[in-house]
Amino acid sequence: MKKYTFTEQKDTRSGFGAGLLEAGKRNENVVALCADLIGSLKMDAFIKEFPERFYQVGIAEANMIGLAAGMTIGGKIPFTGTFANFSTGRVYDQIRQSVAYSGKNVKICASHAGLTLGEDGATHQILEDLGLMKMVPGMTVINPCDYNQTKAATIAIAEYEGPVYLRFGRPVVPIFTDPDQKFEIGKAWMVNEGKDVSIIATGHLVWEAIQAGEKLAELGIDAEIINIHTIKPLDEEAILKSVAKTGCVVTAEEHNRLGGLGDSVAQVLIKNRPAPQEYVAVDDSFGESGKPADLMVKYGLSANDIVKAAQKVVKRK
Amino acid sequence: MSADINNLARISSQIRRDVVRMVHGCSSGHPGGSLGCTDYFTALYFHALKHDTSFHMDGKNEDLFFLSQGHISPVFYSTLARAGYFPVKELATFRKINSRLQGHPTPHDGLPGIRIASGSLGQGLSVAIGAAQTKKLNGDKQLVYVLMGDGELQEGQVWEAAMYAAHHKVDNLIAAIDLNGQQIDGPTEKVMSLGNLKAKWEAFGWDVLEMNGNDMNDVVRGLELAKAKTTKSKPVMILMQTDMGYGVDFMMGSHKWHGVAPNDEQLAAALAQLEETLGDY
Numbered sequence: 033m034k035k036y037t038f039t040e041q042k043d044t045r046s047g048f049g050a051g052l053l054e055a056g057k058r059n060e061n062v063v064a065l066c067a068d069l070i071g072s073l074k075m076d077a078f079i080k081e082f083p084e085r086f087y088q089v090g091i092a093e094a095n096m097i098g099l100a101a102g103m104t105i106g107g108k109i110p111f112t113g114t115f116a117n118f119s120t121g122r123v124y125d126q127i128r129q130s131v132a133y134s135g136k137n138v139k140i141c142a143s144h145a146g147l148t149l150g151e152d153g154a155t156h157q158i159l160e161d162l163g164l165m166k167m168v169p170g171m172t173v174i175n176p177c178d179y180n181q182t183k184a185a186t187i188a189i190a191e192y193e194g195p196v197y198l199r200f201g202r203p204v205v206p207i208f209t210d211p212d213q214k215f216e217i218g219k220a221w222m223v224n225e226g227k228d229v230s231i232i233a234t235g236h237l238v239w240e241a242i243q244a245g246e247k248l249a250e251l252g253i254d255a256e257i258i259n260i261h262t263i264k265p266l267d268e269e270a271i272l273k274s275v276a277k278t279g280c281v282v283t284a285e286e287h288n289r290l291g292g293l294g295d296s297v298a299q300v301l302i303k304n305r306p307a308p309q310e311y312v313a314v315d316d317s318f319g320e321s322g323k324p325a326d327l328m329v330k331y332g333l334s335a336n337d338i339v340k341a342a343q344k345v346v347k348r349k
Numbered sequence: 350m351s352a353d354i355n356n357l358a359r360i361s362s363q364i365r366r367d368v369v370r371m372v373h374g375c376s377s378g379h380p381g382g383s384l385g386c387t388d389y390f391t392a393l394y395f396h397a398l399k400h401d402t403s404f405h406m407d408g409k410n411e412d413l414f415f416l417s418q419g420h421i422s423p424v425f426y427s428t429l430a431r432a433g434y435f436p437v438k439e440l441a442t443f444r445k446i447n448s449r450l451q452g453h454p455t456p457h458d459g460l461p462g463i464r465i466a467s468g469s470l471g472q473g474l475s476v477a478i479g480a481a482q483t484k485k486l487n488g489d490k491q492l493v494y495v496l497m498g499d500g501e502l503q504e505g506q507v508w509e510a511a512m513y514a515a516h517h518k519v520d521n522l523i524a525a526i527d528l529n530g531q532q533i534d535g536p537t538e539k540v541m542s543l544g545n546l547k548a549k550w551e552a553f554g555w556d557v558l559e560m561n562g563n564d565m566n567d568v569v570r571g572l573e574l575a576k577a578k579t580t581k582s583k584p585v586m587i588l589m590q591t592d593m594g595y596g597v598d599f600m601m602g603s604h605k606w607h608g609v610a611p612n613d614e615q616l617a618a619a620l621a622q623l624e625e626t627l628g629d630y
Contacts, residue, residue: 090512094471098472098475
């Protein structure tokens with residue numbers, strides 16, 4: 033098992049904030065909108081540097097998405113910022129009609145996704161957003177795993193033409209990816225090569241997968257760990273190549289097991305190479321208030337859950 | 350530029366013919382609102398707008414128009430075709446399979462003149478404000494126009510956008526509301542009354558004017574007055590009184606022709622009331 037260490041921990045939303053500032057410096061057409069959550073989205077640095085390119089929308093997310101769609105006409109690249117819940121479910125129809133069906137170059141940037149939002153509870157902890165956005169034709173869906181990857185992803189989507197959903201989170205987590213990485217949309221990252229089981233993880237679950245890989249090595253199971261940061265378009269080739277070697281899969285995500293990364297992977301396998309698969313995901317329920325780490329354990333999203341799923345799926349081969 | 354009212358009236362007569370022929374041709378679509386707004390579309394595209402029919406999505410240094418109540422697509426399509434955005438004969442494909450003229454407008458299939466999809470109501474004002482903001486950022490002095498239906502004002506997003514435009518002083522925007530007083534289930538006053546719209550929009554911080562949307566002289570006057578009111582720190586709203594179905598006597602003044610196509614006899618009766626001025630497609 034390849035050794036991953038970290039010296040610093042940060043929230044992925046701060047990676048977004050840093051990436052937005054950098055994207056703004058590189059391209060004067062980058063503009064930002066926020067629905068009364070500047071601090072939560074870490075947009076302060078961009079606003080300080082480019083006050084004339086920032087639009088405060090107030091608590092009016094539907095209007096924000098429509099504004100962003102309109103701003104693309106004339107060449108701007110709008111980044112909208114609010115919580116994942118208000119970035120997707122609340123504005124699904126605006127995204128569908130004004131952005132996606134209209135083919136607009138809007139970047140929907142969503143913080144506080146999933147259970148790790150913590151104490152605010154289920155009203156804010158959306159676990160359905162990846163599924164909702166995946167189903168929108170033409171939408172690119174990205175869920176990076178740490179500060180560095182989120183920053184790189186933010187810069188990359190500014191250079192990509194088309195609607196994007198970028199999902200990140202609130203908690204402080206280890207930084208373990210390369211600070212100078214080139215983020216390639218749609219390209220999986222091989223975290224660790226192995227031969228017994230493919231662990232395919234996204235977002236906060238990638239670090240959990242690495243810890244699980246270390247435990248599995250002690251148990252004599254050689255895990256291949258793949259980071260899928262782009263849920264759509266999915267790197268089918270990387271998944272199929274890995275499963276051809278290992279013969280079984282665990283998918284891991286901070287999302288409902290319905291409609292997320294696991295279902296996307298299952299669809300690829302069914303069409304090309306059927307193989308046993310276990311889901312590490314929330315079992316079709318809402319979340320609740322609590323500390324993020326405690327919630328991840330209660331809802332079955334910890335490294336230990338990945339270990340158990342791997343042991344189970346290896347036996348099904 | 351002074352308007353040739355007679356010429357505009359001739360164009361609007363042809364567009365009305367196109368509208369009823371299009372909805373008859375596919376036995377579906379929305380003639381009522383289309384006929385009511387024909388004079389507005391004609392005055393806009395053949396007099397008020399600075400626009401380029403070779404069509405560039407970004408519309409830099411052009412005036413832009415957005416249709417929010419996408420169901421009146423027949424009048425939008427006919428106006429665009431008659432203005433030269435695409436061949437007039439393509440109007441015959443309206444609502445048929447493999448057509449660029451979808452039931453509700455969309456840029457998805459590359460129809461020149463369409464910049465946003467609309468149909469799901471209440472979204473167009475936000476989009477228009479966004480485009481107006483970009484024009485300001487680009488130092489582009491041209492204006493953005495948007496048309497909404499009155500029933501559409503029941504959507505909450507409209508009022509989010511209304512608040513935003515005044516707060517951000519979006520004064521390069523001319524919105525209009527088609528006040529025909531009708532919606533699918535009946536008169537707006539019975540379905541969900543809209544109250545005093547002039548007072549409401551003024552209370553939201555807009556500069557409001559009124560015009561008769563079925564009197565070409567008044568439409569031209571209203572659009573010119575609206576233009577004069579721009580760049581004064583307030584968004585501009587035109588409350589436009591129209592009759593749904595205007596120009597075809599048996600379609601007028603009733604919500605029954607909101608989304609119903611005429612049969613063969615009704616088509617003949619309608620066309621008898623509308624002079625063919627530019628040649629049918």
